[in-house]
Amino acid sequence: MKKIAILGSTGSIGRKTLQVADNFPAEIQVLALAAGRNRELLLEQVKRYKPRLISVHREEDARWLRDKLGEYREVEVLSGREGLLAVAIFPGTDTVLTAISGAAGLEPTINAIRAGKHIALANKETLVAAGELVTGLARQYGVSIIPVDSEHSAVWQCLNGEDIASVARIILTASGGPFRNFSPGQMAGISPAMALKHPNWQMGAKITVDSATLMNKGLEVIEARWLFDVDYDKIDVVIHPQSIIHSMVEFVDGSVLAQMGVPDMALPIQYALLHPRRVDGSVPGLQWPVRDLTFEEPDRERFPSLALAYEAGRAGGTMPAVMNAANEVAVAAFLAGKICFTAIPEIVATVMHGHSPQQYCSLEEILDVDSRARRKAAGLVDLWRAR
Numbered sequence: 001m002k003k004i005a006i007l008g009s010t011g012s013i014g015r016k017t018l019q020v021a022d023n024f025p026a027e028i029q030v031l032a033l034a035a036g037r038n039r040e041l042l043l044e045q046v047k048r049y050k051p052r053l054i055s056v057h058r059e060e061d062a063r064w065l066r067d068k069l070g071e072y073r074e075v076e077v078l079s080g081r082e083g084l085l086a087v088a089i090f091p092g093t094d095t096v097l098t099a100i101s102g103a104a105g106l107e108p109t110i111n112a113i114r115a116g117k118h119i120a121l122a123n124k125e126t127l128v129a130a131g132e133l134v135t136g137l138a139r140q141y142g143v144s145i146i147p148v149d150s151e152h153s154a155v156w157q158c159l160n161g162e163d164i165a166s167v168a169r170i171i172l173t174a175s176g177g178p179f180r181n182f183s184p185g186q187m188a189g190i191s192p193a194m195a196l197k198h199p200n201w202q203m204g205a206k207i208t209v210d211s212a213t214l215m216n217k218g219l220e221v222i223e224a225r226w227l228f229d230v231d232y233d234k235i236d237v238v239i240h241p242q243s244i245i246h247s248m249v250e251f252v253d254g255s256v257l258a259q260m261g262v263p264d265m266a267l268p269i270q271y272a273l274l275h276p277r278r279v280d281g282s283v284p285g286l287q288w289p290v291r292d293l294t295f296e297e298p299d300r301e302r303f304p305s306l307a308l309a310y311e312a313g314r315a316g317g318t319m320p321a322v323m324n325a326a327n328e329v330a331v332a333a334f335l336a337g338k339i340c341f342t343a344i345p346e347i348v349a350t351v352m353h354g355h356s357p358q359q360y361c362s363l364e365e366i367l368d369v370d371s372r373a374r375r376k377a378a379g380l381v382d383l384w385r386a387r
């Protein structure tokens, strides 16, 4: 029996994880849940999954929940940073599924590792901001970081325990997002509503915008570097608009293995929680014959975020954390209608290019750099609006 906590249970990945738990009640028990502001959905989740501890962002929502729990009163309700960290280290769980969006997932993930929990990692920003620190701690505490992100699950499945020395390169597939064929002129007129329509996946707002800028793939390149301990020169990105092949591994003998399936996150979540067993969940197989699997080079000029991520990854140290923080601020500003779509990578590049990375940092140093990058990016958003 897997005993899990979910950080971000009310989001896209969190809800999907609970659906997977529904399919395997004898295999997965949900002991603790952390959410942000969606107290109504969290209340429903309490009634259905009967966790022992829950947490919400604001204390007023925690009070509301305590008031509404009725016959579920024995559930402990916490709030804020303290509550999130308590869910991350809740005694009795063996695995924490990290499905918060953004670098907010970093600190609870580190606490979970220090408490000896395995990490089923959807929150890629954790490894982007602090890959070296987090993977070092995981080794030190003897816990696994299990990929949930579809591409990394695909790579993990293709590797299947193979020595990383036999890998020639990892090929991450990218859908290309909704603007793959937009002209530079069209790119200037992209609205939040347009960016929130991913061609293949139903996801939260931030990652959906990241997919549209190709920053999602950039974050995934850095995530792959840390998950699989490979050099950036061995990680490539190819556009595959159908999102049927979730990624590939080319081995030194020239053989290429790919993992395929319908675009449904239930599959990588289920595999992360129940591996090495392959079990029949609710995910349908592909409809054969599968036709028209196509591949293209990413356009690095129209989508500069991808190159920025390689640059940040290669610079190392605090640079990926700075890139990630600036991107979070710029994406939020775009979604709030404050800046245009093409300003997102402009802001990220300006913040990155004003930063001299520091190597081998502590959590405190990374969080400090993250805050400073956010302030700088917010200032650039204001300047951009005043133009």
Ligand SMILES: NC(=O)C1=CN([C@@H]2O[C@H](COP(=O)(O)OP(=O)(O)OC[C@H]3O[C@@H](n4cnc5c(N)ncnc54)[C@H](OP(=O)(O)O)[C@@H]3O)[C@@H](O)[C@H]2O)C=CC1
Pocket (backbone or CB within 6 Å): 007, 008, 009, 010, 011, 012, 013, 014, 034, 035, 036, 037, 038, 039, 056, 057, 084, 098, 099, 100, 101, 102, 104, 122, 123, 124, 125, 148, 149, 150, 201, 202, 203, 204, 205, 206, 207, 265
């Ligand atoms: N969606 C997908 O298919 C995929 C997502 N990922 C990654 O998984 C992560 C989650 O993505 P996704 O599910 O789409 O995002 P969503 O925006 O749908 O969900 C985010 C979740 O985090 C919660 N949350 C936000 N801030 C806090 C906080 N400070 N404390 C506690 N909880 C918080 C939200 O709560 P609330 O809603 O209650 O405010 C919500 O439950 C991201 O890192 C993303 O890159 C990776 C691969 C695929």
Ligand SMILES: CC(=O)[C@@H](O)[C@H](O)COP(=O)(O)O
Pocket (backbone or CB within 6 Å): 149, 150, 151, 173, 174, 175, 176, 177, 201, 210, 211, 212, 216, 217, 265
């Ligand atoms: C489902 C998942 O893993 C997402 O990260 C997805 O890959 C996003 O699609 P893009 O390929 O468009 O970035």
Ligand SMILES: [Mn+2]
Pocket (backbone or CB within 6 Å): 149, 150, 151, 220
């Ligand atoms: Mn992905």
